[in-house]
Amino acid sequence: MTAATRKAELCRMVMPEHTCPWGLKSLDLLKREGFDVDDHHLKSRTETDAFKARHQVETTPQTFIDGQRVGGYDELREYLGKEVKDKDAVTYTPVIALFGMALAMALAASWAAYGTIATVSAAEWFIAFTMCLLALQKLKDVEGFSTMFLNYDLLAQRWVPYAKVYPFAEGLAGVLMISGALMWVSVPVALFIGGIGAVSVFKAVYIDRRELKCACVGGDSNVPLGFISLTENLMMVGMAVWMMFKPIGIGP
Known part of the structure; x- marks a missing residue:
């Protein structure tokens, strides 16, 4: 199955007072890679905490591809073969x-x-x-x-x-x-x-x-x-x- 026909589910925080930037970046990356995204919004802190407890994760967003949890934004980049920046690496x-x-x-x-x-x-x-x-x-x-x-x-x-x-x-x-x-x-x-x-x-x-x-x-x-x-x-x-x-x- 090609990336163009694959589906992904993205669970991210979209609240009146806060929209998760990493969720937006994950959504953009998935769309650019040709995925059909089921964009699920976590609209309250209670809903977000319940989601984390249910999936035993500490952060959002979380991406699921082919029914399997990929993880957050960095894990998604790694899954798609993209470079993941090392925050501790020296740089000019x-x-x-x-x-x-x-x-x-x-x-x-x-x-x-x-x-x-x-x-x-x-x-x-x-x-x-x-x-x-x-x-x-x-x-x-x-x-x-x-x-x-x-x-x-x-x-x-x-x-x-x-x-x-x-x-x-x-x-x-x-x-x-x-x-x-x-x-x-x-x-x-x-x-x-x-x-x-x-x-x-x-x-x-x-x-x-x-x-x-x-x-x-x-x-x-x-x-x-x-x-x-x-x-x-x-x-x-x-x-x-x-x-x-x-x-x-x-x-x-």
């Missing part, structure tokens, strides 16, 4: 997304200001926007970031409050570099935090050979500490050096 996705967005913003700003994307300002904005976006990720959970940061940053390990100062300093330097104002503030700040960060990452990863998670995109990330983290810090240092020696009156 957050960093790639952030750098990609910073680049798109920089090119858009360059186009708006000069009518072309091929400008020195676009490169400057890319680094400054990246600094701001990275700072934003850290500022969402300063406590979580600082805890992870203390695993490897040399200055933070000697002066713990620096771990909470860092994201504010990074954001300040980025904003000032975007505006071109107060370079006497942004340049030393970027040199300082970028330089210490680069040395700390290099020591932890390439000398001590430690396997750590990077705090660069916040305390809840699974990004491994390594080349990306080192690049972030070297970009700040490079930007600071460029702003110090940037020729006066240089064009866009």
